[in-house]
Amino acid sequence: VTNHNLSSLLTAVREGNARAVGRAISLIENAAPELPTLMRELAPTTGRAMVLGLTGPPGVGKSTTIAALVGAIRKQGQRVGVLAVDPSSPFSGGALLGDRVRMQQHALDNEVLIRSMATRGHLGGLSVAAPAALRVYDAAGCDLVIIETVGVGQAEVEIAGVADCTVMLMAPGAGDGIQAAKAGILEIGDIFVVNKSDREGAHAVVRQLREMIALGQRMDGDWKPPVLSLVATAGEGVSELLAMIGAFRNQAERSGRWQQRRLDRARREVQSLLLENLRQQVSVAQSVEMERLAIAVRDGKLDVHSAVKQLLTDSGAAAPLLKDGVALVKSGSDEVQRT
Amino acid sequence: VTNHNLSSLLTAVREGNARAVGRAISLIENAAPELPTLMRELAPTTGRAMVLGLTGPPGVGKSTTIAALVGAIRKQGQRVGVLAVDPSSPFSGGALLGDRVRMQQHALDNEVLIRSMATRGHLGGLSVAAPAALRVYDAAGCDLVIIETVGVGQAEVEIAGVADCTVMLMAPGAGDGIQAAKAGILEIGDIFVVNKSDREGAHAVVRQLREMIALGQRMDGDWKPPVLSLVATAGEGVSELLAMIGAFRNQAERSGRWQQRRLDRARREVQSLLLENLRQQVSVAQSVEMERLAIAVRDGKLDVHSAVKQLLTDSGAAAPLLKDGVALVKSGSDEVQRT
Numbered sequence: 054v055t056n057h058n059l060s061s062l063l064t065a066v067r068e069g070n071a072r073a074v075g076r077a078i079s080l081i082e083n084a085a086p087e088l089p090t091l092m093r094e095l096a097p098t099t100g101r102a103m104v105l106g107l108t109g110p111p112g113v114g115k116s117t118t119i120a121a122l123v124g125a126i127r128k129q130g131q132r133v134g135v136l137a138v139d140p141s142s143p144f145s146g147g148a149l150l151g152d153r154v155r156m157q158q159h160a161l162d163n164e165v166l167i168r169s170m171a172t173r174g175h176l177g178g179l180s181v182a183a184p185a186a187l188r189v190y191d192a193a194g195c196d197l198v199i200i201e202t203v204g205v206g207q208a209e210v211e212i213a214g215v216a217d218c219t220v221m222l223m224a225p226g227a228g229d230g231i232q233a234a235k236a237g238i239l240e241i242g243d244i245f246v247v248n249k250s251d252r253e254g255a256h257a258v259v260r261q262l263r264e265m266i267a268l269g270q271r272m273d274g275d276w277k278p279p280v281l282s283l284v285a286t287a288g289e290g291v292s293e294l295l296a297m298i299g300a301f302r303n304q305a306e307r308s309g310r311w312q313q314r315r316l317d318r319a320r321r322e323v324q325s326l327l328l329e330n331l332r333q334q335v336s337v338a339q340s341v342e343m344e345r346l347a348i349a350v351r352d353g354k355l356d357v358h359s360a361v362k363q364l365l366t367d368s369g370a371a372a373p374l375l376k377d378g379v380a381l382v383k384s385g386s387d388e389v390q391r392t
Numbered sequence: 393v394t395n396h397n398l399s400s401l402l403t404a405v406r407e408g409n410a411r412a413v414g415r416a417i418s419l420i421e422n423a424a425p426e427l428p429t430l431m432r433e434l435a436p437t438t439g440r441a442m443v444l445g446l447t448g449p450p451g452v453g454k455s456t457t458i459a460a461l462v463g464a465i466r467k468q469g470q471r472v473g474v475l476a477v478d479p480s481s482p483f484s485g486g487a488l489l490g491d492r493v494r495m496q497q498h499a500l501d502n503e504v505l506i507r508s509m510a511t512r513g514h515l516g517g518l519s520v521a522a523p524a525a526l527r528v529y530d531a532a533g534c535d536l537v538i539i540e541t542v543g544v545g546q547a548e549v550e551i552a553g554v555a556d557c558t559v560m561l562m563a564p565g566a567g568d569g570i571q572a573a574k575a576g577i578l579e580i581g582d583i584f585v586v587n588k589s590d591r592e593g594a595h596a597v598v599r600q601l602r603e604m605i606a607l608g609q610r611m612d613g614d615w616k617p618p619v620l621s622l623v624a625t626a627g628e629g630v631s632e633l634l635a636m637i638g639a640f641r642n643q644a645e646r647s648g649r650w651q652q653r654r655l656d657r658a659r660r661e662v663q664s665l666l667l668e669n670l671r672q673q674v675s676v677a678q679s680v681e682m683e684r685l686a687i688a689v690r691d692g693k694l695d696v697h698s699a700v701k702q703l704l705t706d707s708g709a710a711a712p713l714l715k716d717g718v719a720l721v722k723s724g725s726d727e728v729q730r731t
Binding site for chain 2: 088089092093095096097098099100184185312315316318319320322323324326327328330331343344346347348350351352353354355356357358359360361362364365
């Protein structure tokens, strides 16, 4: 990408051109060298889009729900983006392909931007790549961006970290999802939705969720996560869900939680990318010192903790620099340290 | 844990006491303060156990296969450990519970140590916790340690990073596993096993795998990953699998790959824990500088890349220290840098 090309890419992204958005996200996926410039140029035109996280176990109807949401939002005349994040499993490739097929109905709508993103092997994974991709959608004039992950690991926790509002989707009979999931999801969801609510057992799932939420006693402001019913395939309950998302936003903006979450997100982003920079340097480490320590660890002559301690606090001159330097961002320090 | 208790824990671990091994692994899971001491004391008595990684998509019969392998190894009079790693999904809790039930037949055998380990939220995840747990088994006198993960993400790649030999399990009809998996697994498996090979379609799976391996042309020495057939429930093919694992070991030791892999593993461990130390300090960062940058990023006044650049190369005195310090382990440097 030449400077000229980058400049026309930026223009096209700002105009909401779907192909340009796709290309920009490819640059993110590939951690292309022009990425910092791209993100620097896009930054001033971001901050407007609402980011909606949508997650849940496989088979609950996430893509059908998103298709229904997109349809309803388009009727309001808003521009919408969908980012499907592949949680980097070689065994889950099929699901996203299916998603794309189900989203076909919106494929010819210029106001709907759809992209899936692989995070496998990406520097920093979801926590670095997804926020960047969301900014691209934002700069492209989307009013709402929906980010979707399959709930198979860290992904559903990380999605809550990048979203303004997280919708947790459930369905009756989806592999004892609720039982198994109770450990993690209650803290994540801002709105719970039981899809396929025309099926047997749906009412019980709603009741169980309400009980768990009541027991959970979340402590963020006075928002009590509601549990809604949905039949995404028939479009039943979609406008209620949209209204609830709006209600969440209003309440969060009034309470200040909205800006607080966005600050937390920005801080995590800076930390993730800083860490990623450190990680890259550490993982390509080939110094004699590192090699000597690795051999000692392999041969049982040294344990890993002692090896790291030697790297960090060795009496040599270089090592303490690392320690002092990191103190730059150390907890509790009131000022940037100047040694 | 007092010093006295730690010392009796160490003694009990070295004697192969199952409860002590379990307690030591709990200390690892909780990143307990006494962990560095524990690992330092255990280091000299490690390096003997062979680590066998076993992975594959859900439903291929991993736990049945492990139970059969454990039975066969016990007949040879060896001590064996099993570490089941939960890839931290709130939705996968059921699988490991099932594993434990299927392993019941070995529950009363003192020479079989079984433990599952959660890595969710663990500092550094699998890459830091699993090698430590494997060392505990090693110090407890296990001849072989089997580490199992469900193939649902990074886990099956990371398992190959900690194992001396990785067995990739497949089965006919397991959700198009092979098709979907071909991207990643070929580089990971040292031995491929098609379980449930009495079922229809098993022969086709074996043939497909052999073709893919032939096309894949792995470049590590002259080991061509074999494809074995297994009926784990009936014990058919188990002794062939054990013999193949032995053959792999012999060949790897002759070619030097065995020691090379263990060195790579030790290096990764040191790097992971070093990075983890850095990460902890970065993630608790509360400095005024970090907060100022996060606010600027949130408000679209600064992009994340520029924020990190400011942290790393700010003209102040502290920031360059971080950069120089990290250069300690920078690629290509022939010596530890002394500024």
